[in-house]
Amino acid sequence: MTNLLTQTPAWKELQQHYSQIKDVHLRDLFQQDPQRGTRLRVQAVGLYLDYSKNRITDETLHLLCELAHQRGLEERRAAMFRGDPINVTERRAVLHIALRTPKDTRIMVNGQDVVPQVQAVLDKMAKFAGQIRKKAWRGYTGKPIKNIINIGIGGSDLGPYMAYEALKFYSLRELCFRFVSNVDGTAFTEAVCDLAPEETLFIVSSKSFTTLETMTNAQTARAWLVEKLGSEQAVRQHFVAVSTNEKEVTRFGIDPANMFEFWDWVGGRYSMDSAIGLSLMIAIGEEHFRQMLSGFHEMDEHFRKAPLEQNLPVLLGLLAFWYNNFFGCQTSAVIPYDFYLHRFPAFLQQLTMESNGKRVTLAGEAVDYQTGPVYWGEPGTNGQHSFFQLLHQGTKLVPCDFIAFRKPLNPIGNHHDLLIANVIAQGEALAFGKTEEELKAEGVPDWLIPHRTFPGNRPSTMIFADQLTPRTLGKLVALYEHSVFTQGVLWGINSFDQWGVELGKALAQRIVTELSENEDLSHDSSTNALIRYYRDVHPS
Numbered sequence: 403m404t405n406l407l408t409q410t411p412a413w414k415e416l417q418q419h420y421s422q423i424k425d426v427h428l429r430d431l432f433q434q435d436p437q438r439g440t441r442l443r444v445q446a447v448g449l450y451l452d453y454s455k456n457r458i459t460d461e462t463l464h465l466l467c468e469l470a471h472q473r474g475l476e477e478r479r480a481a482m483f484r485g486d487p488i489n490v491t492e493r494r495a496v497l498h499i500a501l502r503t504p505k506d507t508r509i510m511v512n513g514q515d516v517v518p519q520v521q522a523v524l525d526k527m528a529k530f531a532g533q534i535r536k537k538a539w540r541g542y543t544g545k546p547i548k549n550i551i552n553i554g555i556g557g558s559d560l561g562p563y564m565a566y567e568a569l570k571f572y573s574l575r576e577l578c579f580r581f582v583s584n585v586d587g588t589a590f591t592e593a594v595c596d597l598a599p600e601e602t603l604f605i606v607s608s609k610s611f612t613t614l615e616t617m618t619n620a621q622t623a624r625a626w627l628v629e630k631l632g633s634e635q636a637v638r639q640h641f642v643a644v645s646t647n648e649k650e651v652t653r654f655g656i657d658p659a660n661m662f663e664f665w666d667w668v669g670g671r672y673s674m675d676s677a678i679g680l681s682l683m684i685a686i687g688e689e690h691f692r693q694m695l696s697g698f699h700e701m702d703e704h705f706r707k708a709p710l711e712q713n714l715p716v717l718l719g720l721l722a723f724w725y726n727n728f729f730g731c732q733t734s735a736v737i738p739y740d741f742y743l744h745r746f747p748a749f750l751q752q753l754t755m756e757s758n759g760k761r762v763t764l765a766g767e768a769v770d771y772q773t774g775p776v777y778w779g780e781p782g783t784n785g786q787h788s789f790f791q792l793l794h795q796g797t798k799l800v801p802c803d804f805i806a807f808r809k810p811l812n813p814i815g816n817h818h819d820l821l822i823a824n825v826i827a828q829g830e831a832l833a834f835g836k837t838e839e840e841l842k843a844e845g846v847p848d849w850l851i852p853h854r855t856f857p858g859n860r861p862s863t864m865i866f867a868d869q870l871t872p873r874t875l876g877k878l879v880a881l882y883e884h885s886v887f888t889q890g891v892l893w894g895i896n897s898f899d900q901w902g903v904e905l906g907k908a909l910a911q912r913i914v915t916e917l918s919e920n921e922d923l924s925h926d927s928s929t930n931a932l933i934r935y936y937r938d939v940h941p942s
């Protein structure tokens with residue numbers, strides 16, 4: 403595969419095509435083709451993807467698919483599913499798809515079938531989750547566990563936290579779940595302030611078991627528990643670990659029998675369906691967790707087999723690429739119209755930006771094009787009353803993904819009709835806007851017309867599903883995982899490393915000692931002054 407994206411024939415054709423269609427209005431596209439709204443949609447694996455309100459034509463899609471083909475999407479996809487070490491800078495396979503594959507599949511990594519290992523950990527998780535849920539697991543004083551606190555950060559927090567919130571409807575309400583990620587002591591303090599230690603279980607979730615925030619919070623939790631329960635012996639019944647690092651887990655004092663393993667071929671941001679989802683499994687139970695895995699798998703199979711033009715993650719990825727690299731959009735919004743999905747945008751931020759926030763190709767050459775956009779979002783309808791003004795009338799073009807469900811989990815009055823009417827209306831308003839003529843016909847005075855005009859032609863994609871279930875959540879997450887993969891392949895970058903987080907970590911290690919020791923400082927003048935300002939109230 404050539405790394406020269408901008409030299410591929412399809413890129414050149416797309417450039418030419420873009421210059422022809424960049425000013426074409428969605429109003430005209432819909433007028434020219436009355437079937438557009440039903441033609442430019444795909445219904446697959448129980449999802450309805452309406453991409454007709456995007457600034458594309460059949461030709462755009464054809465050329466984007468051609469580009470994907472010329473960039474080797476099919477081969478790269480096969481390489482990922484085969485377990486090739488496509489994470490080249492860390493020399494690792496990328497096999498989150500193995501976490502949800504059926505028992506009878508074989509996926510080889512370094513000559514070993516990993517599927518039996520995955521299944522064994524799932525069974526171990528199920529046994530443990532069952533014990534907690536049935537009150538069979540007792541704390542140090544003999545009381546059952548009522549509170550579960552996941553300590554982790556990044557992929558070891560965002561996924562399980564998002565999924566717990568998303569599937570709260572299915573959770574065992576007598577249990578209380580909290581997620582501590584931030585090294586800010588407030589996070590831990592607030593999480594435990596009203597909890598009884600003898601009824602509290604900590605799940606220390608960390609792939610590396612060395613992450614500063616997680617280990618600091620875990621040590622604080624350990625000290626809190628030991629102090630309150632008066633014995634080091636209590637640790638064994640109140641701490642379990644999810645990690646790839648048995649040595650560090652044991653050193654912490656957690657019984658290796660209570661460690662839930664995962665593997666270096668699972669990236670942190672791709673790990674919510676591994677043992678990292680232990681808190682979620684305790685909340686929703688084994689059956690629901692397995693349903694979620696089957697939803698993931700359905701989307702994996704669709705991504706693997708469906709033709710590019712009918713392939714949901716590919717379409718989502720191509721659209722993101724189109725706006726990023728041709729329209730110059732710097733950001734992309736994801737607006738779930740379901741309150742349970744309120745952490746979904748935060749989860750997607752790590753998935754998308756840690757994966758595709760890269761500036762060199764797989765071969766280490768600087769790119770001469772834009773890579774991953776900024777992702778952001780909030781649930782609808784709340785967003786409508788804060789940032790939607792900019793989406794409708796601002797000077798920036800922000801493509802939006804809307805996510806909605808036909809059936810509510812909590813039907814009350816006409817709430818759901820109102821919710822869905824709003825999401826559909828927003829797509830319509832963004833695309834078609836409101837013209838000067840329409841305003842005049844309504845009798846709006848001339849001086850007010852510029853203020854009340856909506857230019858329209860603002861793209862959105864609607865992802866509609868039947869209901870928010872564990873299975874649907876699995877499909878949605880896999881949809882975005884593979885969309886991120888598709889974009890990474892187009893850009894020729896490694897979507898699976900994250901070297902960009904290292905520098906800040908190393909500097910913080912150095913500064914933390916400088917804060918408490920009065921040694922000379924050799925940073926820049928701003929950094930030195932900030933450290934001194936802090937030292938003023940913390941003299942050594």
Ligand code: F6P
Nearest residue numbers: 556557558608609610613670903
């Ligand atoms: O800081 C980045 C990162 O490595 C993420 O990729 C990861 O999800 C997070 O830190 C947590 O890492 P760990 O699970 O090893 O504690």
